[in-house]
Amino acid sequence: MINCHIPVMLDEVKSFIPISKDLNLIDATFGGGGYSKALLEEFNIKNLLAIDRDPTAKIFFSELKKKFKNIELFNEKFSKIDELIKKSKLSNESFDVIIFDLGVSSNQIDNPYRGFSFQNEGPLDMKMGSSTLNAYEIINSFEEKKLADIFFQFGEEKHSRKIAKNIIKNRTIKPIVNTKELSDIIRNSVPFSYSKNKIHPATKTFQALRIYVNDELNELKIALKKSENLLAPNGLLIIVSFQSLEDRIVKDFFNHKSGKRWRSSRHLPDLGDLGPITLKIITKKPLRPKDFEIDNNPRSRSAKLRVAQKI
Numbered sequence: 447m448i449n450c451h452i453p454v455m456l457d458e459v460k461s462f463i464p465i466s467k468d469l470n471l472i473d474a475t476f477g478g479g480g481y482s483k484a485l486l487e488e489f490n491i492k493n494l495l496a497i498d499r500d501p502t503a504k505i506f507f508s509e510l511k512k513k514f515k516n517i518e519l520f521n522e523k524f525s526k527i528d529e530l531i532k533k534s535k536l537s538n539e540s541f542d543v544i545i546f547d548l549g550v551s552s553n554q555i556d557n558p559y560r561g562f563s564f565q566n567e568g569p570l571d572m573k574m575g576s577s578t579l580n581a582y583e584i585i586n587s588f589e590e591k592k593l594a595d596i597f598f599q600f601g602e603e604k605h606s607r608k609i610a611k612n613i614i615k616n617r618t619i620k621p622i623v624n625t626k627e628l629s630d631i632i633r634n635s636v637p638f639s640y641s642k643n644k645i646h647p648a649t650k651t652f653q654a655l656r657i658y659v660n661d662e663l664n665e666l667k668i669a670l671k672k673s674e675n676l677l678a679p680n681g682l683l684i685i686v687s688f689q690s691l692e693d694r695i696v697k698d699f700f701n702h703k704s705g706k707r708w709r710s711s712r713h714l715p716d717l718g719d720l721g722p723i724t725l726k727i728i729t730k731k732p733l734r735p736k737d738f739e740i741d742n743n744p745r746s747r748s749a750k751l752r753v754a755q756k757i
């Protein structure tokens with residue numbers, strides 16, 4: 447299998463990592479291994495633990511393992527990061543760098559059989575790993591209100607109700623089985639002016655489904671809390687996110703743990719107002735990819751990079 451994923455904001459990620467120090471590092475979203483490979487080649491990595499819930503990560507990892515012996519992969523969800531470390535040979539260590547490069551890789555999006563993309567016809571799957579539900583089950587069995595809520599909450603889709611209504615109408619005739627059918631229903635549910643937007647009318651609904659299938663926001667909230675506890679003093683938590691719901695969670699977590707006790711929405715009650723100050727924010731504002739990176743790799747365009755340091 448060829449690795450089609452181009453690592454995003456890699457130069458910026460590298461710019462935060464100390465060169466002269468021996469490092470224990472966790473790459474919590476191994477993907478095609480682009481970050482891991484570059485970091486192993488350019489930094490003094492004592493040990494690298496990689497995590498990815500997608501079984502295809504094992505293929506790319508085995509390539510890297512031929513060259514580097516100090517690496518270990520867990521084909522698991524990153525919300526289990528603490529349990530995985532306990533199982534590893536580094537159970538008593540703390541970590542100098544933990545990186546999350548969130549979302550999906552090009553190896554996932556570009557494979558039509560995974561069902562992530564409305565650009566390619568494929569089954570309605572969208573599972574990154576072993577989730578209990580897939581997109582087909584949601585689209586063909588959830589009630590209308592629940593569908594509308596998912597599209598609104600996880601896609602910020604303002605036409606969520608109309609889309610949900612049309613899904614129900616279509617599926618009573620026959621099940622909706624593939625990405626093309628779903629994307630046509632969505633296009634026919636939104637006003638024509640919306641279809642002329644820069645983004646495809648199915649973008650937000652597909653994002654919402656993917657987030658729901660993989661429980662992505664809860665995964666992130668749990669993993670952030672656990673990662674902070676695994677960091678060594680001065681250790682870095684480096685997060686690249688690709689959509690505003692994720693970035694808000696990261697921003698709120700960093701603000702809260704650095705003492706600002708501030709949340710971007712009162713509707714995000716997850717963080718209590720008390721607790722010790724354990725992080726220092728390194729990136730006052732999130733870094734964005736440079737124009738030349740966006741030109742070379744348009745998928746990088748929505749990336750935001752935030753870094754915090756353990757006190």
Ligand SMILES: C[S@@+](CC[C@H](N)C(=O)[O-])C[C@H]1O[C@@H](n2cnc3c(N)ncnc32)[C@H](O)[C@@H]1O
Pocket residue numbers: 451452453454474475476477478479480481482497498499500503522523524525547548549550551574662665666
């Ligand atoms: C953007 S890609 C990472 C690409 C990687 N940095 C590279 O250079 O190849 C995100 C990866 O994170 C994985 N992932 C997303 N959510 C996850 C989770 N909750 N647990 C484990 N892996 C996850 C996906 O399966 C995907 O392979």
